[in-house]
Amino acid sequence: MARAALRTDMYRLLESALLDCNITEELRECFHDRGDGGVTLVRPVDRLPKTLLLNAFIPRLNDLLDEHAATFPDRAFRLRVAIHSGEVLSDENGIFGEDVDITFRLLNAPELKRRLRQTAASLVLAVSDDIYRSVVRHGYAGIDGRTFEPIIDLEIADRPYRGWVQVPAEALASRALHRIDRMPEPA
Template sequence: MRIKAQHYAIVAVDVEKFGTRDNPTAFLLRKQLYSLVETALDDAGIDRSAAPDPADRGDGFFQLLPGDVDKLDLTGPFVALLHNALRDHAATSNAPGALRIRVVLHSGDVGWDGRGWVGEELNTACRLLDIEPLRTTLAQAGRAGLALAVTEDWYRRVVCHGTAEVEREAFREVPFDAKEIRGASAWIRVPGYDVPPGIPPMRRAERPEPTGPAPASPAAPGGAAGAPGGKAGTSGGLTVGDVGQFVHGDQYVKGGLTIRMPRRGEGGQ
């Protein structure tokens, strides 16, 4: 039987250093995690009445919400309320009982096969929970109760429009490479920080580029291959009208280029 998928918003959470806790502490943290996330969703005005039950992952869980949920409410008020609740928890807990979490927001088609939830987008959300930049920034963000990561698609649809609720300027882009995912990007934010600690600005050369061979440019009359409209200059140089774009280190150069060719007797043997 074909599995019928539906579009959901995906909220995935994972407890930092969960495997280091003894069993009684782990039981308590799991109970507190569910309670804090569900309360934050309710207080943010997000209706869970039509949502499936959360799906447990041992050291965390994911919650599927109907696809028409307000994603601004999830990205802004929900994250803020959850962060505040985690900070309140930290004020009364010792180190073994610390509850700090990684949070991921994504959306896409997910189906129920009678035993569990299945879908590429769900895999993506769970992969994103475990990327090293998200772990690193939470470890270095001592004042924070959580670190948030959103997929490139979520960032483009929700965050980049710059509404006050989501604090677009506080997000930083990071590479998203995990198992079958290669060359993607994600965006990370830590509440209470202007920029996520431990994440340097992503250089342009590190960002994913379209793959596939670049079209070859034919040689122009009187010029060189790959140099449309090239012509010999009167000073012994070659003027290239438009070389497109090339990279040198971190520098990108685009536009016209003049190459000076040495005359006989200049710099020769």
């Protein structure tokens, strides 16, 4: 029964975070259940740039997880999240393809699990090297590349893949400290 409540809460928070960022049902697929987690496929459309996932959706999901934990401490949970882009195939048995494999390998990387154990934060994020190179490193508003660590190294189909990890709550705290450091001295 407790597992069912956590599952319901997880999907409710994911849905809320998506909708709060205007990532509506016509911009994404329905959730694909994975037992103790879920997958959301977002369609590549002009109304939904990748930056929105990083500078709006992830912070909002993190905030919702924190609010949920404060309101329902007995049902608090934490999440590992992975973001990658690419081609996804599907058939009557579900989704598949190399880019799906990369995403799940990032999500299940021991380094990401270790990073979650090392923090009290509600969420840890892994992004693929493709996302890091095409979005994160360019310094778009609300995305600080300095808060991402290249700590995941994978091999898929005899090819190396790197994953970058961020703890959004720690990144937010770092930005706040950076702003305080830059404030002028009172006259």
